[in-house]
Amino acid sequence: MPPAIEADDLEKRFSAKQTAPGLLGSLRAAVRPTYRETVAVAGCTFAVDAGEPVAFIGPNGAGKSTTIKMLTGILYPSGGSARVLGLVPWAERRTLAYNIAAVFGQKSQLWYHLPPLATFDLLARIYELEQREYRRRAAELIELFELGPHLHTAVRRLSLGERMRCELAAALLHRPKVIFLDEPTIGLDVIAKQRIRALIRRLNTEEGTTVFLTSHDADDVEQICKRVIVINHGTLILDEPISTLKSDYLQKKVVDLRRHDRNGGWELEQLLGVETLEQSEWGLKLEVDTAAQPIERVISHLVGRHRVADITISDPPMEEIIAQIYQRRPEAVAAGAVATQVGVPRGDD
């Protein structure tokens, strides 16, 4: 089985005309324009197997959207090559379009004033589905996504969670082999997020759809994907299975503690692998490296010495993990710094 997605040294530079401020600057730019080159994606190489769920993450402006746009054929790359389902996206965009789907959490593909079913009908025609096959597929998705009660309600009257399920179902009508998901759970409440994730997982395991997910939500990444590709400043800085990432980076836990008394210090000196993030008379925030120090030891240490009012243990947030990834990879940071100097395109997230 060939890979579903292949990118080889994929690169995208933008050149934007630079204008000095003021009328004089505008005039000068019109006569002799100076261009500033921006590297959005600086030579990315990766492959995704058919049926593999992969997270493609990175901070805002890292080059995620640009990469997705090149893989879906919306953008021409400046260099390198890519194949999705064996097709060169920008050369065979329309053929590719029949076989992939994209869901952008912040934009809707559903017709606002019409019930979701109207959009489904339209998409069936756009993707040239046979009526019988479409009916069967729609019925299947409607049942799976529990859309029955919402089918005949105008989209504007649906809740965000209901709408998102409809968006996802709409994207799946034509049985795409690859689905690009950009922030599919953004703005949803916890329950709705769980539901969307479960559906995506199911889609991936039952239909073998390749999932290419972008999200800032660590739980999305963890619960949907098996592998993570991290991009920053247009460069890939990590490409590893989630399990490895977890043992490498999620081995840290954050402990947040508040105590009733304020007698004495916190006495943390004897604990290895513990880093104090914040500290006051009443409260404490620690980061524990569980490889060096089991979390139970830290808890019993604290509980034994203080009258604890409240204690929470959590994983470090995604951004923190990313930050850690940079810290561990100085060579990637150095490469990134070059890209920063020439700038990152506006509006890319």
Place this chain on the structure above:
Amino acid sequence: MATGLWRTLAFIGTYVRLNLQAALEYRVSFWAQVFAMALNDAMWVAFWGLFFARFPTVRGYEFRDVVMLWSFGAFSFGLATGLFGGCWRYATQVTQGALDFFLVLPKPVLLHVIVSRMSVSAWGDTLFGLGCFLVLARPSGEELALFLLLSVFGAVLFVSYGVIVNSAAFWLGNADGLAEQVQGALLTFSLYPGSLFSGAVKVVLFTVVPAGIVTWLPVGLIRQWDWGMATVLVAAASASVGVAVGVFYAGLRRYESGNLLAMRS
């Protein structure tokens, strides 16, 4: 009293300056909109130029009279929506419950609502109005002074009318479409010769859709001064402010009482 007035003016001034600054952040877009609106107005006047080239007089109106009508209408409308842009389009804010923002602030709600927005293209109307008057009507010094003075009343009437019409949203809910049409009607009639209309329609045009008072009357005054008509204009402008404030706050009580809640959800 004097400090109160001063503070209010300073408040308005600050808002106008901020609105202008915000609009100028997109400098190209700002000037494009201003220029396009002025050009738009100029094309209508050009239409009248073509019309009067063929038919020199229509019921006592000549080209110069229509020029004055357009100059005055554009200038005072531009002032009204350039300084108090909120007055023309706040029905949507009412239906969306967006007035909450103003209710928690220690400034008169109505003033705050209308001054909080600026119509950028309005400055195109203002510039066009003045320019068109100077270039095509070639006014005497006296006429120019009257034009500037009376445009204040024109602007006040436009603002009041906008406030009244948009306040329909307090009672009807989704009223922005209606408001837009009624305001469009006022603008349309304001820019055609008043002498075309008679009978019941004329009554409507001096009351419900007061184009007669907003532009025909002041332009008549610039052409020929008349103390009686001037008094009517001042009285109408003052009354319009009274009605606008009354209607707005009556509506606002409905808003605050939460009667609109179902509609807003």
Place this chain on the structure above:
Amino acid sequence: MATIELHRPRGPLAELGKYGAVFSTTVRTQLAYAGEMALRTSFLVIILYVFLQLWQATFAAQGATAIAGFGVAQMVWYLALTEAIVMSRPRLSGILDEEVRSGEIAYRLVRPYAYAGYHLAAHAAERGLRFLVNLAVGTALALLYVGPVAPSWSGVPVALVVAALGALIDFLALFGIGLLAFWIEDTSSVQLIYSRLVMLLGGMLLPLEVFPEPVGSVARALPFSTMVYAPARLALAGGDAAWVLELLARQAVTLAVGGALVWLLYRAAARRVNVNGG
């Protein structure tokens, strides 16, 4: 790559079918705005009334019974027709501008249809529906204000063809202006000016014969007149074969040249999706 079995397009019929589906879906969604559409026709009540008064005063002042071959009643009918056409124009440039700036264009480009084709289908649906509503209201008002006038029965079908081609030219222009969003900060100004040209030089308010020379001749030679003036004139007074052929030929040339220009513009724009693409 034989292991991956791909869906491929089924052919021209299925291709045409999808634009048909876009058309009918747009009609459905426009019906949600039916109230707004009806409300907007209230402007026709006003403008037709104003012009009825204007023409009555003008004819009286001239002591004429016909100007440019039209009486007062025909002038009002003329305006009813031209307004029905002009008021039906959707704000396509604004929609495109919004799609470009919000990045929604990405959603359109990942679909297996032509971007322009999608918009043409949606545009035709909105425009057609609006035209029907405006024409119905305009006809009713003209009947009310001035009573019936005899149309040119031979001219009406030609008028429909010319109006449809004119709408297509208008579509190209609006589409092109919308694409300018890839380069310029503000397309709404360009659109405003363009629309005013359509109104003024298209002869919306006055039949172009009324214009003094040489403005009248220039206006008649420009494409705007084929969108507004020509269909209204044809429907009311017909036209000789030579003029009709000239009109159609001019529209064909405008479409060919305009189409080529917009196609080039689109190609250039497609390479710039990145800059604004969001």
